[in-house]
Amino acid sequence: MNELSRRDLLALGAGGLAMLAGCSESAPVESPSVFEDVSFEGTDMVVDLRADHDIDRVNLVSPDGTLFTSATVPVGATTVRLQVLDLNPGAPEHYVPGENTLIAVKGSEAIEKLVTEIVPNLSITTVSARPKSSDHAGQLAVEVKNTGTGPSWIHQITYDGAPNFAANDDLSEDPGVHLLSEPNNREDSIIAANERRSYIGTSPPLIYPENGSVATDCTGEVHLTVFAGTGTGSAISADILVRPNGEASVIGSFGDFTCSAAEITKERGSQ
Template sequence: MVTLADDHDVDQLNLIGPDGTTFEQSTVAQGATGVEIQIVFKTGGTYSAGEYELVAVTGESSESMSLELRPDIQIVDVEPEFDEDDGYSSGRLFVTVENVGTGPSWVYNIGFRNAPYRNAPEVIEGDGVADTTFERPEASEEFLSPGTEREFLKQRGVLVIDDNDDVSCESDTAELTVVVQTPHGDIEQPIRAELSGGYHIDDQGAIQHPCKDVQIELLDGGGDNA
């Protein structure tokens, strides 16, 4: 969003990319003091991080200013979801993400490497596909403007195990990696899950179950691998 002075006479705003070409432009409606220029898209065309120039055109004249558009997405917390009825772990994980950069971005997927549950949300590799559906937030809130912190929850479980797995729900640990995927690169955060309390059997017909008690520790070694 670009905010203009109340008495401005700007006709059009042009956003010039690092390569010198027009990346996006917007006509300014008469009397408007706020103009939205979309630079992040779910269907392609999202901007690349770098130095941009915002040009305000008034008739035959123009003024410009430089903008550094560079998102910096960080995983700031990972916590287990607990069942509202009995207070035990559901096997799903809340992932809190913050954009501390100067440009917006979009979280299109969160996956988990080395999760004990074989059907845990997957990381999209290369041309692969995965279920990118989030339980929360709403689709419109998957975008992260600078200074925004948001909590994400995938629909499928992560810490769900059975008797044949290498880990158990009896005072055991599992180490896995959370991967937040954006158009500007993947952000990885290794975590350690402490599992205890035995199985949380909320579905008698299932052969895999979450553990009753889960505690998450963020480990060193995370970061952006773009």
Template sequence: MAGVEVTATDLVVSLEPDSDVSRLNLIAPDGAAFARRTVTAGATTVRIPILDPGVRRIQDRYQPGEHEVVVVTNGETHRIPVALEPDLRLTDARATIDEETTEATGHITVEVTNDGSGPSWVHHIVYADAPYPDANESLFEPTSLPQLEAPQNPEDVIIAPGESKSYVGFRRPLQFPDPPNHDCSYGPIEFQVIGGTAYGPNFRGNLSVTTSGQPNGVWNRHICSEATVELETVQEED
């Protein structure tokens, strides 16, 4: 009668061309009605928004858990269970490279994969024991307001089920106090990257970093033009 697909922002219900479905209801795990949609005659696709990425803030958030799509046809109802359970995992980390200069920027890019069945996002990235002290901060709240260097558009922040996305935090953890070492050689340096996720749990990755190349000055500190970042271990946090 109906098929269901989950995208980054919508639950998409596909109907047969000759179906006589008149209404669709999405029921949240707590039994409350999350959304109701009237189906026009002949419609084959109905989109039910479960996340609303605004100009800066992500709103109308669904509740993780087992949902139900209630299909109403000729006075009868049919229920389709739909699990919306995001599962974000840190899978890689690397030095962020400036596309024009091909040099390291001092940022670190993390790769995150959604192995779950519901969309989610990383809202903030911080560090612990990084060379730049200001990068060692607490996670920002609320989770609906992403605080990132990239991506910056809220719609681009969201990861659909089965997809991966790269994130860059605001702070540049790979900044060193002047004067620079010979050949800008540092490391291996051990510290942690911490990512705050919309639905939890958050993640923490242990990094090993070595640098080299030429120093580029930034306010009595410097960034080395070359950096290698290795993600050694990953753990979940509450």
């Protein structure tokens, strides 16, 4: 049995101290781990257990030693799911990135613990213009990759320096608020470890004013910054250079227009 720290016992509750007293003079005995695999699916951590285990609960303890969540293990079950993401508006929850601890519990006794580092690492990889024929005239598709070890989500795309001032918005302070036109399903905004996913904001940044830096023949260039709000409440960003081309299409009655294509590059030093 792996050695259990004081914070692990606190996560067990009152029974943890009794367990410590009963085991304090026993020599540790090596045995096969009750934990066989840990993976993620959607909002859940999926824990596979040894077939002959006799535990009835699994706790997940955050890096600061507090209990994040717990799940009962039905008799005979070899898989247990613990919800680690909740995209609920107004009350979102995200596991605490860092060294999290799984504790296998039988009754009031801690059988084993497994320390696992769960950290998302999100970055913007590419930004591309939507085709003129799409339903997103003037929009940009923002591709995000996750090179970390745990899932997270993107809840909003905004800009700074966009020709369309409506797109230059502050990120919401609530990561549970879904402010994307794509994906329109909240669950689809989750990005797993080793995954890439594309996101489109609600306001198109590439709508050009008649007398702006881009001429009505779709020549010129624009520097802007893309921001993506993440499930942890932080933001990732990228500086891009947009050189529109193609044909102009007037939008509305004030002379604003979009261009049918654009060459977009990330600027040096941008993450």
